[in-house]
Amino acid sequence: MAQVKLNRVVKEYEGGVQAVKGIDLDIADHEFVVLVGPSGCGKSTTLRMIAGLEEISRGDILIGGTVVNDIPPRDRDIAMVFQNYALYPHMSVYDNMAFGLMLRKFPKEEIRRRVENAARILDIGMLLDRKPKALSGGQRQRVAMGRAIVRDPKVFLFDEPLSNLDAKLRVQMRTEIKKVHQTVKTTTVYVTHDQVEAMTLADRVVVMNHGVIEQVGPPTELYHKPATKFVAGFIGSPAMNFIPARLANGSGALNILLPGGISLPVPEARAKRYTGHAGKEVLFGIRPEHLTEVRPNDHRPNLAPLQLTPEVVEPMGMETLAHIWLEGAEIVARIDPSVPAEPGRALPLAADMGQMHLIDPQTDRVI
Amino acid sequence: MSATAATPSAAIPGLGRRIGSLRKERRWALITAYISLVIAAIVMLAPPLYMLLTSLKTSAEISNPVGTPWIVRHPTLENYWALISDPMFRGFFFNSLKVTVCVVVLTMVISVLAAFSLARMKFFGSQVLATGVFLTYLVPDTLLFIPLYQIVGAVGLLNSTWGLVLVYPTLTVPFCTWIMIGYFASIPKELDEAALIDGANWMQMLTKIFIPVALPGIIAATIFAFTVSWAAFVYPTAFITRPDEMPLTIGVVSQLIRGDTFAWGQLMAGALLAALPPVVVYAFLMDYYIAGLTAGATKG
Numbered sequence: 001m002a003q004v005k006l007n008r009v010v011k012e013y014e015g016g017v018q019a020v021k022g023i024d025l026d027i028a029d030h031e032f033v034v035l036v037g038p039s040g041c042g043k044s045t046t047l048r049m050i051a052g053l054e055e056i057s058r059g060d061i062l063i064g065g066t067v068v069n070d071i072p073p074r075d076r077d078i079a080m081v082f083q084n085y086a087l088y089p090h091m092s093v094y095d096n097m098a099f100g101l102m103l104r105k106f107p108k109e110e111i112r113r114r115v116e117n118a119a120r121i122l123d124i125g126m127l128l129d130r131k132p133k134a135l136s137g138g139q140r141q142r143v144a145m146g147r148a149i150v151r152d153p154k155v156f157l158f159d160e161p162l163s164n165l166d167a168k169l170r171v172q173m174r175t176e177i178k179k180v181h182q183t184v185k186t187t188t189v190y191v192t193h194d195q196v197e198a199m200t201l202a203d204r205v206v207v208m209n210h211g212v213i214e215q216v217g218p219p220t221e222l223y224h225k226p227a228t229k230f231v232a233g234f235i236g237s238p239a240m241n242f243i244p245a246r247l248a249n250g251s252g253a254l255n256i257l258l259p260g261g262i263s264l265p266v267p268e269a270r271a272k273r274y275t276g277h278a279g280k281e282v283l284f285g286i287r288p289e290h291l292t293e294v295r296p297n298d299h300r301p302n303l304a305p306l307q308l309t310p311e312v313v314e315p316m317g318m319e320t321l322a323h324i325w326l327e328g329a330e331i332v333a334r335i336d337p338s339v340p341a342e343p344g345r346a347l348p349l350a351a352d353m354g355q356m357h358l359i360d361p362q363t364d365r366v367i
Numbered sequence: 368m369s370a371t372a373a374t375p376s377a378a379i380p381g382l383g384r385r386i387g388s389l390r391k392e393r394r395w396a397l398i399t400a401y402i403s404l405v406i407a408a409i410v411m412l413a414p415p416l417y418m419l420l421t422s423l424k425t426s427a428e429i430s431n432p433v434g435t436p437w438i439v440r441h442p443t444l445e446n447y448w449a450l451i452s453d454p455m456f457r458g459f460f461f462n463s464l465k466v467t468v469c470v471v472v473l474t475m476v477i478s479v480l481a482a483f484s485l486a487r488m489k490f491f492g493s494q495v496l497a498t499g500v501f502l503t504y505l506v507p508d509t510l511l512f513i514p515l516y517q518i519v520g521a522v523g524l525l526n527s528t529w530g531l532v533l534v535y536p537t538l539t540v541p542f543c544t545w546i547m548i549g550y551f552a553s554i555p556k557e558l559d560e561a562a563l564i565d566g567a568n569w570m571q572m573l574t575k576i577f578i579p580v581a582l583p584g585i586i587a588a589t590i591f592a593f594t595v596s597w598a599a600f601v602y603p604t605a606f607i608t609r610p611d612e613m614p615l616t617i618g619v620v621s622q623l624i625r626g627d628t629f630a631w632g633q634l635m636a637g638a639l640l641a642a643l644p645p646v647v648v649y650a651f652l653m654d655y656y657i658a659g660l661t662a663g664a665t666k667g
Contacts, residue, residue, distance in 0.1 A: 053560050074566040086557035090579040099575075100565035147565070 002064030002154040002187055003029050004050060009059035011045050011211075019045045021211040022059065032181050032188045036198035037208035037234070044159060046208070047191045051157050052076050064154050074103075079148035080157040083164060085140045087132040087147075094128040097146045111150075118149040121183060122176070138169045145177070149184060156181075158190040162197065174200055195235050199223070207231045224355075229364040232285050232357055238321065240287045240357070243329045247358065249278040256284050256358075259327035267302040267353050274358060277367055285357035285366075288321065288334040294350045295336075302354040308333070313341045322347060415639070422446050422635035429631050446636035456637065458611055459618030462528050463597060463641075466614055469532045470596040471589055474539040478588060481540075482547030483573050487559060497548055504541035511537065512605045519606055526609045534606070535596045543588035550584030551577060586652050594645055615641040 004027040011020040020042040027033045035043040048054040050061055052073035060067050068076050079100075087096050094115055101111045119125040122142045132140055141161060148156055161177070162170045178201055181188055192198055198205045199219040207214045207222065207230070215227040219235075226232035232240045246257045247266075254266035254274055264284075266274060294305060308331070310322035315337060322341050324331040333349055341347055358367045421429060423442045433440070450456045484490075485497045515534050516525075524530030554577065562572045578585065603617045610622065619637035623630045 051560075051564060053563070073560075073563045074568075078564065080561070080564050082557045082561060084555060084557055086555065086561040088558065088561075088576060088580070090582075099562075103566040103571060147561075151565075 003027060003062075004155055004187060004189065005060075005062040006046070006050075007060040007062070009046070009049060009061060010057045011042070011049060011054060012057040019211055020049070023208075023211075023213050025206060025213065025216070027187060027189060029187055030185045032190065032201060032203045033206060034190045034192060034198040034202035034204075035206045035208055036192055036195055037214075038193060040210075041208040042211040043191045043193075043206075043208045047157055047159055047189060050155070050189060051078055051080050077151075077154045078157055079151045079153040079155075080159065081141075081144045081148050081161045083160040085132070085144045085164075087140055087143055089132055092129050092131060093124065093135070093143050093146075096132065096143055097150050100147065100151050114150040114152070115146070118146040121149065121180060122146050137165050138173060141165065141173055142176070145180060149180070152184075152186075154187065156186050156188040156190075158188065160192055161190075162192070162194075170197075177201060196237065199235065205235075207234060209234075226357065226366055228366060229283065229285070229359045232359070232366060236287055238288045238332050238334075240285050241291065241329075241331045242359070243284045243286075243326060243331060244361075245282055245284040247274060247277050247280055247282050249275075254278060256282075256356075258284060259329065262306055262326075264304045264306065264351060264353060264356075266356075269354075270356075274367060277358065277360070281361055282367070283359035283361050285359055286351055287355065288332040290352040290355040291331070291333040292350055292352070293333075293335040293339040294348045298350065300352055300354065302352065303350045304353050306349055306351060307346050308349055309344060309346045310341055311343055313343055415642075418635040418639055421631055422633075422639055424632055426630070426632055446632040447640070450633055450637055450640065455610060455622065456618070459613055459615045460640075462612060462618070463614040463616070464644075466528050466531045466535065467593055467596045470535040470539060471592045473532070474536050474543050474592040475585065475589055477536065477540050478543035478547050479573075479578065479585065481544045482551050483577060485544070486548045486551035487577075488569070500541050500548075501545045503537075504545065508538060508599075508601045512601055515602070516605055525606055526612055528607075528612050528614070530606050531596075531599070531603060531614065534602050535599060538599070539592040539595050543592055546588045546591070547581065547584055550581045554580055590648060590652055593648055597641075597645055 004025075006023055006025040008022045008024060009020060010018060010022050012018050019040075023042075023046065025033075035046060037043050045054055049056050050063075052068065052071065056069050060069060062068065063076055063078070088099065091099065097115045097118060098111045101114060106114075115128070116125070119128060122145060124139065124142050124146060127135060127139060127143070132143065135143065141164075144161070158177070162173050165173060174197060177190075181201075190197075190201060199222075202219055204216060205219055205222050206216045209230050215222060215231045217225075222231060222235045226235060229242070233242065243258055245259075248255045248257050248263075254271050256264045256266060258264065308322075308324045308326070310324050310333070312323040314321040314323070317337065320335050320337045320339070320341055322333045322335055324333065333347075335341060335347075335349075339347075359365065360367055417436075420437060420439050423439045423444070423446075425441055425443050425445065428439075428441055481500070485493050485500070515537070519525055519530040519534060522530075522533070524533060558576060558580070559572055562576050567575065598616060599614075600616050603614050607613050607617065610618065613621065615637070619634065619641060623634045623637060
């Protein structure tokens with residue numbers, strides 16, 4: 001087990017296209033770090049550079065304190081789980097898991113002990129004689145994880161391992177992966193485009209976009225204190241609402257002026273932070289779950305009432321999503337299913353201003 | 368549901384034609400398919416059947432045909448016995464076997480290594496080389512045998528089966544390499560990457576992953592190499608004149624046709640015996656052969 005360190009790592013393809021633009025990252029021993037971002041953000045390339053499957057154009061990657069830039073994958077002491085499992089189709093489950101150990105000339109008894117131990121952790125003991133084609137998607141993914149576990153490597157690398165599974169199995173395997181990590185505690189780098197997977201699995205989430213790291217932090221920190229508009233919009237589902245607004249300084253208090261003549265008061269605790277932007281155009285960000293129906297005896301401080309008219313209402317069962325168009329900006333409110341909401345009928349809502357964010361439209365950074 | 372949709376005889380509104388019947392269309396498709404297949408089968412099977420019938424006739428019956436030639440009046444195996452008991456014919460058979468086994472082994476070793484490197488080790492010029500390999504296959508052997516005659520002569524292998532072992536791979540290697548490139552390319556890249564991370568080097572990746580996974584492709588290529596070298600005619604005709612070095616294909620023709628005298632019974636028996644090994648090979652490996660040729664055609 002080991003730390004992983006990335007120093008100013010750059011991946012440049014022929015023609016000068018940069019997939020990864022000089023990223024720094026420190027991953028602690030035993031840590032579970034998830035790289036998340038949209039397609040083409042450089043997350044998979046970063047993982048493959050750690051694995052040694054892609055060469056590094058510039059910078060250094062250190063595993064366990066050793067620079068591994070020029071070390072082939074087999075000597076980096078890492079194990080990887082692929083999106084399409086990459087099981088050897090002609091080998092039994094046992095041989096798939098034992099292959100790496102056999103190549104490394106482990107004694108037969110030791111191989112058997114390790115494979116059986118991994119099979120027990122993953123509950124695939126009864127599948128050891130089967131070929132991969134006789135397994136379901138979930139079972140294949142377990143075998144792929146088993147192949148990684150038996151090696152007892154310094155680092156586990158996961159490349160979108162759940163993307164090929166159906167929604168229900170994905171949730172189940174997510175829990176399995178977390179359980180396995182809690183058992184074996186190997187340093188893990190996990191790549192996904194699914195922010196829910198990132199939030200639920202990670203000790204720390206690394207949000208990437210266009211080859212750079214937007215923000216690194218524990219899931220709750222990313223959710224409550226996003227550093228950029230991208231992170232604010234990427235983390236959370238449904239995504240945060242962004243409404244063009246102006247920060248007005250009237251009668252000693254700051255107000256946010258939204259389209260349609262709506263004015264919302266800025267909480268006192270935030271006033272100092274925003275004073276420098278008074279009078280300027282900003283983006284007002286608020287998550288759908290902080291724009292709710294007016295509840296009786298609601299004791300949340302900083303609630304601001306506003307009246308909006310939904311155009312589309314989506315009942316989800318445990319909640320209802322009301323879609324509102326405010327002069328070009330789409331706003332989603334998350335309301336209780338018991339609230340009678342109808343398209344075209346004004347709905348009294350409450351914005352939890354304690355949870356609001358203001359974004360500088362020039363820099364896209366959260367103020 | 369409306370009444371028009373339920374009645375097959377009604378016209379389709381706006382289209383001006385009658386609604387078809389799925390059952391009737393299917394029946395017609397089946398009838399057409401059966402007729403075409405029966406005709407194709409007759410066309411394909413008639414020559415070998417005629418060969419078999421002729422080989423079972425005596426010379427007298429062949430030279431004095433009475434009535435339909437499709438009936439054997441006095442069946443005999445004497446043509447077969449005459450060939451099998453002839454040491455020269457056994458020599459032809461052994462020569463063919465020797466050349467074919469050597470060519471198949473040589474071809475597969477070269478093709479698998481070449482295809483693996485061209486499909487997987489991206490190096491400067493690998494794409495051009497892969498295309499070049501295929502282009503060489505397009506040059507017909509009727510064009511090549513003259514320059515090859517010079518080469519085989521220069522290395523002193525004219526009138527020797529080893530000369531054939533040297534030149535047949537020029538026919539088999541390009542096509543087999545091409546088949547194997549396609550097959551190796553259809554193996555997901557992640558499989559190599561998993562093997563690399565598991566600790567395999569290139570050779571282990573080839574022997575422990577690629578060859579077992581690509582076995583259907585390798586068998587298809589093997590059958591191709593076997594058929595080509597077993598059935599080759601132009602090269603042995605050009606390079607071999609000594610009967611003791613002749614393979615079956617030209618041995619049968621050169622020894623059983625004397626001037627304008629054709630030993631038809633033995634010719635047919637010889638041709639059938641010569642066709643037997645490929646038939647046996649195909650019969651055992653047919654499923655692999657088909658799987659190999661259709662690899663990558665559909666998503667696995």
